[in-house]
Amino acid sequence: MPSTGGLEGVVATTSAVSSIINGVLTYKGYNIDDLAEKSTFEEVVYLLWNDKLPNQSELDAFRKELLEEMVVPSEVFEQIKSFPLQGVHPMAVLRSVVSVLGLYDAEADEMTEEANKRKALRLQAKLPAIVAGFTRIRDGKEPVAPRNDLSFAANFLYMLFDREPNSVEVEAFNKALILHADHELNASTFTARVCVATLSDVYSGITAAISALKGPLHGGANERVMKMLTEIGSEDKVEPYLENAFANKEKIMGFGHRVYKDGDPRAKHLREMSRQLTEISGEPKWYNMSVKMEEIVSKEKGLLPNVDFYSASMYHSLGIPHDIFTPIFAVSRVSGWLAHILEQYANNRLIRPRAEYVGPEHQEYVAIEDRK
Ligand SMILES: CC(=O)SCCNC(=O)CCNC(=O)[C@H](O)C(C)(C)COP(=O)(O)OP(=O)(O)OC[C@H]1O[C@@H](n2cnc3c(N)ncnc32)[C@H](O)[C@@H]1OP(=O)(O)O
Ligand SMILES: O=C([O-])CC(=O)C(=O)O
Numbered sequence: 001m002p003s004t005g006g007l008e009g010v011v012a013t014t015s016a017v018s019s020i021i022n023g024v025l026t027y028k029g030y031n032i033d034d035l036a037e038k039s040t041f042e043e044v045v046y047l048l049w050n051d052k053l054p055n056q057s058e059l060d061a062f063r064k065e066l067l068e069e070m071v072v073p074s075e076v077f078e079q080i081k082s083f084p085l086q087g088v089h090p091m092a093v094l095r096s097v098v099s100v101l102g103l104y105d106a107e108a109d110e111m112t113e114e115a116n117k118r119k120a121l122r123l124q125a126k127l128p129a130i131v132a133g134f135t136r137i138r139d140g141k142e143p144v145a146p147r148n149d150l151s152f153a154a155n156f157l158y159m160l161f162d163r164e165p166n167s168v169e170v171e172a173f174n175k176a177l178i179l180h181a182d183h184e185l186n187a188s189t190f191t192a193r194v195c196v197a198t199l200s201d202v203y204s205g206i207t208a209a210i211s212a213l214k215g216p217l218h219g220g221a222n223e224r225v226m227k228m229l230t231e232i233g234s235e236d237k238v239e240p241y242l243e244n245a246f247a248n249k250e251k252i253m254g255f256g257h258r259v260y261k262d263g264d265p266r267a268k269h270l271r272e273m274s275r276q277l278t279e280i281s282g283e284p285k286w287y288n289m290s291v292k293m294e295e296i297v298s299k300e301k302g303l304l305p306n307v308d309f310y311s312a313s314m315y316h317s318l319g320i321p322h323d324i325f326t327p328i329f330a331v332s333r334v335s336g337w338l339a340h341i342l343e344q345y346a347n348n349r350l351i352r353p354r355a356e357y358v359g360p361e362h363q364e365y366v367a368i369e370d371r372k
Pocket of ligand 2: 182183185186187218258259306307
C-alpha cells in the first residue's frame with residue numbers, strides 16, 4: 001500500500017497570515033488569547049485582510065460595508081427552496097450555494113486586487129445569512145434579514161433564531177468566531193490556495209475549501225462530537241464507551257491534532273465557554289461528560305482536545321442545531337481562507353507537487369479481445 005504521508009511537517013509555502021510556533025497561535029503576530037479576550041470578530045477579519053487592527057473609524061466603515069453586503073439576493077433563497085432540503089447535509093448546501101452566488105456576481109471572474117477584495121467582503125458578509133437562512137427554510141420558516149444595529153456575531157444568532165440574542169450569547173459566539181478564523185495551512189486553507197493558484201476565481205476557491213472542511217477529520221468533527229456525547233448520554237457511561245472505542249480502534253472525535261501535540265491553544269477558551277453556557281442552559285452534563293472524556297483520553301491515549309471538542313457542547317447550549325456546527329465553522333474560517341486567497345494571488349505560482357510512483361512498471365499492452 002503506497003504511503004501518502006499526509007505531507008506531515010512539509011513547509012509548502014510562506015504566509016504572513018497566521019502562525020503556530022511552539023504551540024502558540026497568532027494572527028498577523030497577535031496572540032489568539034488577546035484577540036479572543038479583547039477583540040470583536042469584525043476587527044479580526046479586518047486584521048487578517050489588512051495587516052493591522054482597525055482604528056475606530058476604520059472599524060465603523062468596515063462594519064457598515066459588511067452589513068450592506070449581508071443581504072442575500074432573493075433569487076438565491078428561491079434556489080435554496082428548490083433544493084432537496086431534507087436529508088442533505090448543510091455543508092453540501094453551503095458548498096452549492098457559494099457556487100451559485102458566483103453566478104450572481106458580475107465580477108466573479110474579474111481578477112484585479114480590488115475586485116477580489118470586493119468579492120471577499122461579499123462572501124464574508126453573505127455566509128452567515130446563507131447558513132441562518134437555509135436552516136430556517138429547511139424548518140419551514142422564512143429567512144430573517146440582518147439588522148443594521150447588530151454586530152456580526154449578534155446578527156448571525158438573530159438571523160438564525162429571529163430574536164435578539166443576549167449579551168452572554170453574543171460574547172460567546174463572537175469569541176468562537178475569532179478562535180476559528182484562521183489556522184495556518186490546515187487542509188481547507190491549503191485546498192483553497194491550491195485551487196486559486198491555478199488562477200481560478202475566489203468563488204471556486206471558497207467552494208473547494210468548504211468541501212475540504214466538511215470532512216470528519218477536519219471541520220466535520222464538531223458535529224460528530226455532539227453525536228458522540230448524545231450517544232453516550234450520561235457521565236457514568238463515558239468510561240465504558242471509551243473502553244469499547246479504544247478496543248475497536250475507533251477515532252475519538254475532537255481529539256488529536258496534526259500540529260499540536262501538547263494541546264490546542266483554542267481549546268481552553270472553548271472549554272470555559274462550554275462550562276459557562278452548559279450551566280446557564282441548565283444542562284451541565286454536556287460539560288461534565290466532556291471533561292471526563294478529556295481526562296480519560298489524555299491519560300489513556302495521550303491525545304488532547306482540539307478546537308472541535310468543546311465547541312460542540314458550547315454551540316449545543318446556544319440552541320444551535322448540530323448539523324450546522326460545521327457551516328458555522330465556515331462562517332468564521334471564510335475570513336482566513338479569503339486572507340490566504342488574496343495572499344496567494346498577490347504572489348502566485350501554480351502549486352503542483354510530485355508523487356513518487358510505486359505502481360507496476362513495464363507492462364505489456366494486451367489487445368482487449370485477449371484480456372482475461
Ligand atoms: C479543525 C480541525 O481540523 S481539528 C481536527 C478535527 N478532527 C478530529 O477531531 C478527528 C479525530 N482526530 C483525528 O482523526 C486525528 O487526530 C487528526 C486527523 C486530527 C490528526 O491526524 P494525524 O496527524 O494523522 O494523527 P497522528 O499521526 O497524530 O496520530 C497518531 C496516532 O494517534 C491516533 N489518533 C489520533 N487521533 C486520534 C483520535 N482522535 N482518536 C483515537 N486515536 C487517534 C492515530 O490513529 C495514530 O495511531 P497509530 O499510531 O496507532 O496509528
Ligand atoms: O490546522 C489543522 O490541521 C486543523 C485545525 O485545527 C484548523 O483548521 O483549525
